[in-house]
Amino acid sequence: xxxxxxxxxxxxxxxxxxxxxxxxxxxxxxxxxxxxxxxxxxxxxxxxxxxxxxxxxxxxxxxxxxxxxxxxxxxxxxxxxxxxxxxxxxxxxxxxxxxxxxxxxxxxxxxxxxxxxxxxxxxxxxxxxxxxxxxxxxxxxxxxxxxxxxxxxxxxxxxxxxxxxxxxxxxxxxxxxxxxxxxxxxxxxxxxxxxxxxxxxxxxxxxxxxxxxxxxxxxxxxxxxxxxxxxxxxxxxxxxxxxxxxxxxxxxxxxxxxxxxxxxxxxxxxxxxxxxxxxxxxxxxxxxxxxxxxxxxxxxxxxxxxxxxxxxxxxxxxxxxxxxxxxxxxxxxxxxxxxxxxxxxxxxxxxxxxxxxxxxxxxxxxxxxxxxxxxxxxx
Amino acid sequence: xxxxxxxxxxxxxxxxxxxxxxxxxxxxxxxxxxxxxxxxxxxxxxxxxxxxxxxxxxxxxxxxxxxxxxxxxxxxxxxxxxxxxxxxxxxxxxxxxxxxxxxxxxxxxxxxxxxxxxxxxxxxxxxxxxxxxxxxxxxxxxxxxxxxxxxxxxxxxxxxxxxxxxxxxxxxxxxxxxxxxxxxxxxxxxxxxxxxxxxxxxxxxxxxxxxxxxxxxxxxxxxxxxxxxxxxxxxxxxxxxxxxxxxxx
Ligand SMILES: Cc1cc2nc3c(=O)[nH]c(=O)nc-3n(C[C@H](O)[C@H](O)[C@H](O)COP(=O)(O)OP(=O)(O)OC[C@H]3O[C@@H](n4cnc5c(N)ncnc54)[C@H](O)[C@@H]3O)c2cc1C
Numbered sequence: 001x002x003x004x005x006x007x008x009x010x011x012x013x014x015x016x017x018x019x020x021x022x023x024x025x026x027x028x029x030x031x032x033x034x035x036x037x038x039x040x041x042x043x044x045x046x047x048x049x050x051x052x053x054x055x056x057x058x059x060x061x062x063x064x065x066x067x068x069x070x071x072x073x074x075x076x077x078x079x080x081x082x083x084x085x086x087x088x089x090x091x092x093x094x095x096x097x098x099x100x101x102x103x104x105x106x107x108x109x110x111x112x113x114x115x116x117x118x119x120x121x122x123x124x125x126x127x128x129x130x131x132x133x134x135x136x137x138x139x140x141x142x143x144x145x146x147x148x149x150x151x152x153x154x155x156x157x158x159x160x161x162x163x164x165x166x167x168x169x170x171x172x173x174x175x176x177x178x179x180x181x182x183x184x185x186x187x188x189x190x191x192x193x194x195x196x197x198x199x200x201x202x203x204x205x206x207x208x209x210x211x212x213x214x215x216x217x218x219x220x221x222x223x224x225x226x227x228x229x230x231x232x233x234x235x236x237x238x239x240x241x242x243x244x245x246x247x248x249x250x251x252x253x254x255x256x257x258x259x260x261x262x263x264x265x266x267x268x269x270x271x272x273x274x275x276x277x278x279x280x281x282x283x284x285x286x287x288x289x290x291x292x293x294x295x296x297x298x299x300x301x302x303x304x305x306x307x308x309x310x311x312x313x314x315x316x317x318x319x320x321x322x323x324x325x326x327x328x329x330x331x332x333x334x335x336x337x338x339x340x341x342x343x344x345x346x347x348x349x350x351x352x353x354x355x356x357x358x359x360x361x362x363x364x365x366x367x368x369x370x371x372x373x374x375x376x377x378x379x
Numbered sequence: 380x381x382x383x384x385x386x387x388x389x390x391x392x393x394x395x396x397x398x399x400x401x402x403x404x405x406x407x408x409x410x411x412x413x414x415x416x417x418x419x420x421x422x423x424x425x426x427x428x429x430x431x432x433x434x435x436x437x438x439x440x441x442x443x444x445x446x447x448x449x450x451x452x453x454x455x456x457x458x459x460x461x462x463x464x465x466x467x468x469x470x471x472x473x474x475x476x477x478x479x480x481x482x483x484x485x486x487x488x489x490x491x492x493x494x495x496x497x498x499x500x501x502x503x504x505x506x507x508x509x510x511x512x513x514x515x516x517x518x519x520x521x522x523x524x525x526x527x528x529x530x531x532x533x534x535x536x537x538x539x540x541x542x543x544x545x546x547x548x549x550x551x552x553x554x555x556x557x558x559x560x561x562x563x564x565x566x567x568x569x570x571x572x573x574x575x576x577x578x579x580x581x582x583x584x585x586x587x588x589x590x591x592x593x594x595x596x597x598x599x600x601x602x603x604x605x606x607x608x609x610x611x612x613x614x615x616x617x618x619x620x621x622x623x624x625x626x627x628x
Contacts, residue, residue: 007451011458011572018566049569062569 016075046117055115066303070248077252082207088245094121122163124154135178141170160210181231192217203354240313243320247299250327250359257334321369324359383490386418388449417496423561426460458567458575469585478510483586491550497557512553524559
């Protein structure tokens with residue numbers, strides 16, 4: 001067993017840290033307040049190759065492993081999860097899904113511009129009436145012989161507006177239940193697609209979230225990923241990997257809040273000494289450090305399993321569940337350590353706490369992770 | 380045009396410096412090594428020139444005098460965009476020794492512009508660039524804050540007291556650079572990081588050279604004392620402290 005990162009992994013972590021501190025930190029609070037999408041920041045991020053870092057070099061990706069991706073996600077999320085969520089959707093849902101299950105033609109046409117960062121992708125599974133229970137798809141992809149006709153509404157879609165390439169999950173044969181679901185590659189500017197207004201959110205406010213409506217959208221059959229009826233399996237397998245990214249995001253949020261709280265407790269004085277010298281605060285910091293260490297190890301193990309081509313769904317669900325809960329606990333304590341200042345936007349920790357909450361909800365709520373984990377246990 | 384950048388491997392500028400062996404040696408245990416900041420900016424400028432001038436910049440090479448342990452730093456330079464690297468396999472003991480090793484390794488090769496940082500963030504010797512130029516019998520220009528190439532001609536800015544001097548330089552020459560040469564160090568792209576290992580890194584044996592200086596002992600600055608407060612009533616005490624303890628008046 002080896003806990004040492006490779007030279008490349010360390011370099012990637014440093015590059016992500018430098019990028020986050022230099023490019024994201026200066027206006028992160030303002031963007032969050034105004035719900036402003038970080039278009040310029042994402043452009044620079046994509047030029048550096050962060051959006052396609054895990055895709056094979058032969059498709060113009062970065063050719064990196066999941067561990068590198070986890071390290072980069074954590075560094076970016078320490079500062080701005082509205083940006084890291086774009087990275088996460090592109091890398092682990094859209095690009096990975098096409099690379100793993102797409103045809104060679106689909107990879108040439110769709111994966112290459114995504115992996116090189118020229119285009120952004122979005123993953124459209126959730127619906128107003130189908131969130132946790134993703135089998136209840138109401139979006140229909142009707143089989144019309146040589147094409148599908150897509151009608152329906154998707155909800156809470158990250159990157160909905162900035163993306164050019166959508167992967168849409170839709171029901172083709174309702175009688176077959178989840179075995180009648182397909183995954184389709186759809187270009188955002190296809191006729192019949194409209195977007196709802198930008199969702200006004202609690203956290204990750206500058207990420208680009210909308211509902212997406214499909215009205216008689218005609219999609220050639222060659223845009224289906226995998227065999228007829230493979231869509232649900234596709235979504236579930238892709239989300240297994242996505243959860244590693246969200247676990248890493250949660251760890252970044254926790255670590256970002258922890259680092260700030262640690263510094264603050266060595267500066268702020270109360271009752272004649274730095275607050276870190278009061279055992280109540282010192283012990284909080286110790287507890288936070290232990291939790292973060294645990295969470296990181298869990299996330300890295302899931303990433304390592306994926307890199308070794310071993311089954312990782314059980315560990316990625318565990319990591320997502322645990323890291324998200326830890327992010328919530330650690331950020332809440334960080335606000336506490338900052339006292340009244342923690343409640344003020346200027347000190348970042350309140351924003352990190354708002355961001356942490358989302359990691360318990362998307363890509364499968366904490367409750368859904370427990371279903372996945374317990375089902376694996378009793379298999 | 381062929382560009383060479385001399386890079387040294389220095390402790391991260393936020394490192395807490397500690398010494399061992401009766402304060403004769405640097406304690407390297409917890410140090411994270413980085414490219415010396417001026418050298419990193421020099422490399423960034425070279426890459427910017429290559430990006431804007433294309434094939435007119437034939438190659439960007441980096442050279443380092445250091446043990447095998449400095450290779451991660453060299454590979455960072457390759458990841459940023461250098462085409463190849465040379466490592467002179469020797470412990471960079473002191474300025475003259477390093478300048479000599481650099482000159483010996485460079486002598487047999489052909490470069491038009493050799494960039495070196497004004498000083499290194501560890502020892503602040505500010506002497507390697509100038510000494511190396513002398514050993515190479517090449518002209519050098521110091522304190523350069525801008526470097527441009529137009530129609531094959533090299534134009535540079537130097538910071539001088541109260542202003543900026545603009546010069547045209549004949550190649551080959553040694554450019555000793557400082558603040559301003561590039562705005563911010565380039566962040567390596569993901570593909571660059573993955574390709575770094577595939578780029579040539581030539582290791583050359585050191586030449587025989589003497590050290591002209593020897594390190595005797597390091598001294599850390601005294602830790603800052605606690606803040607002391609004097610009120611109007613004890614002004615005399617303040618004067619006393621400033622005179623006898625602080626020796627300021
Ligand atoms: C900001 C944001 C961005 C998002 N981005 C995307 C995206 O890009 N693409 C996409 O497809 N989706 C996205 N989502 C949707 C997200 O994945 C869903 O919100 C999530 O899966 C939960 O679904 P729901 O909101 O319908 O909640 P529901 O499924 O209605 O759940 C409500 C509550 O019931 C619990 N619950 C449900 N079923 C069970 C059960 N069987 N046992 C125990 N408890 C249960 C849930 O855990 C939850 O606490 C995003 C959501 C948000 C908020």
